[in-house]
Amino acid sequence: MGNAVIAPPVQEPPEQLPRFYRVEVEQGVTYRMTQNLDDKFPGQVAAQGLVVEAERQDADFIRCSNGLWLPKRIGRQPLLKAVDDEMQHYEVLVQPGISFRRSMDMEDKSKREFAKFGDRITAYRTEGDWVAIPGGLWLPLCIRDEASSKVTQLLRPEAPRESRRGNRSLEWTYDQAVAELEKDGGDKAPRAIQLQRNESRRSQISVYSG
Numbered sequence: 001m002g003n004a005v006i007a008p009p010v011q012e013p014p015e016q017l018p019r020f021y022r023v024e025v026e027q028g029v030t031y032r033m034t035q036n037l038d039d040k041f042p043g044q045v046a047a048q049g050l051v052v053e054a055e056r057q058d059a060d061f062i063r064c065s066n067g068l069w070l071p072k073r074i075g076r077q078p079l080l081k082a083v084d085d086e087m088q089h090y091e092v093l094v095q096p097g098i099s100f101r102r103s104m105d106m107e108d109k110s111k112r113e114f115a116k117f118g119d120r121i122t123a124y125r126t127e128g129d130w131v132a133i134p135g136g137l138w139l140p141l142c143i144r145d146e147a148s149s150k151v152t153q154l155l156r157p158e159a160p161r162e163s164r165r166g167n168r169s170l171e172w173t174y175d176q177a178v179a180e181l182e183k184d185g186g187d188k189a190p191r192a193i194q195l196q197r198n199e200s201r202r203s204q205i206s207v208y209s210g
Helices: 174-192
Strands: 020-023 029-032 040-046 051-053 061-063 069-071 080-082 088-092 097-101 109-116 120-123 125-127 130-133 137-140 142-145 150-153 155-157 195-197 203-205
Antiparallel strands (some): 029 069, 061 069, 088 155, 125 130, 130 137, 142 150, 195 203
């Protein structure tokens, strides 16, 4: 009788945990400094409706990008809801990039946070010309010059995955850039674009960023 071949045990793929959660309870949830319900950070509350990104998590807690923790539930009461399917994605169009804002005010810049040209940005809500970023920051979709009616597009919705397949370059020709911005900015959009040549003589979108 020959030697029997024993097949290795089948390993289940690791569970894919959600990445983004929304605060569901009306009173908000107080951040914790550790994975301990009693270890509250006084005065630091994630308000109802805020979406946060989980950098680490287990069955009961998530650690947010600010380094603090939020409980997923208290007893049988859920506090957070997974909302990965509700996220919106954008591409940064301007060089070198855009400063995040702490509110929907162009002057209220975050000193540390910056979205670079070509970055993929995840947002969870759109309000007028602004998108809300998980964790409480904001980015402007465009800059409007009321005096001249110029519109400078800063972000655009990410193209469907199929249309991006096989195109690894974030650089556009002038005609491509104008066509994309005209979709959002009307016939005045091309006047908001400045083009500069790179070493390969292809055109890139280049506008003043703040």
